[in-house]
Amino acid sequence: MLATRTRRWKSIALATAAVLAGVTAPALTASPAAATTTDYDSTYYKNAIGKTGASLKSSLHTIISSQTKISYSAVWNALKVTDQDPNNSNNVILLYSGVSRAKSLNGGDVGDWNREHTWAKSHGDFGEVTGPGTDLHHLRPADVQVNSIRGNLDFDNGGSAVTGGGGSKVDSDSFEPRDADKGDVARMILYMAVRYDGGDGFADLEPDDKVNNGSSPYMGKLSVLKQWNDQDPPSAFEEKRNQVIYDTYQHNRNPFIDHPEWVDSIW
DSSP states (O other), rough: OOOOOOOOEEEEEEOSGGGGGOOOOOOEEEEEOOOOHHHETTTTTTTTTTTTTTHHHHHHHHTHHHHHOOOHHHHHHHHHHHHHTTTTEEEEBTTOOEEEEEEEBSSSSSTTTEESSOOTTTEEETTTTTGGGGGGTEEEEEEEHHHHTTTEEEEOOOEEEEEEEOOOESSSEEEEEHHHHHHHHHHHHHHHHHHOOOOOOBOOOEEOOOOTTTTSSOOOHHHHHHHHHHHSSOHHHHHHHHIIIIIIIIIOOOOOOOOOHHHHHHH
């Protein structure tokens, strides 16, 4: 059962007739995520409520680090549950493209879907190791070809349309997901930065405000990820996915799905 939540999102419409005055209208922006309340605030998040900044990040790390880890091979079947198409139980919804594809088409061939590491596994060199390499909070099903195009690129705005990418874009140093997945990507990346802080024998993962991070344990672009978190609030699909991971698999939560306003509080 999904947690009861109260969320207030504000948006600002900036489109005007400024062209009549010879002035270019400003781009649309989104207000910061508003304060959220969930049923987990008095239990799971009780030691984080009321904190901000580094103190909040540290508290959330302690909370979400208590998890059950699964193997990389087990991820295949887990994704068939976490990312099930709500309108077709035989399919999964693919990240980046939004396509609904048969669960049975998991593999490595054209037309298949495979396991996308949203936090590219080369950024910190953790590969497919149990832990960051198998964490369902950043692993999603994606079209094999679209996944290959994304590769290990950082995230930023701009680029050319990705074939079959549902509106996603790519250039030489970054990947921009389709609008409906922008917030999802931001919250997955920032979850990883809080969960993996250099303990457990893994690299200290951190967001930064640049691209071309290579094999360093950083992912960008932070300022853009923060914008995406505000522009694309958690959807019912994302919230259900968080709940399934918590109830059935890892028994930990992505706090930025429950409290997207914590992104700006920490960063």
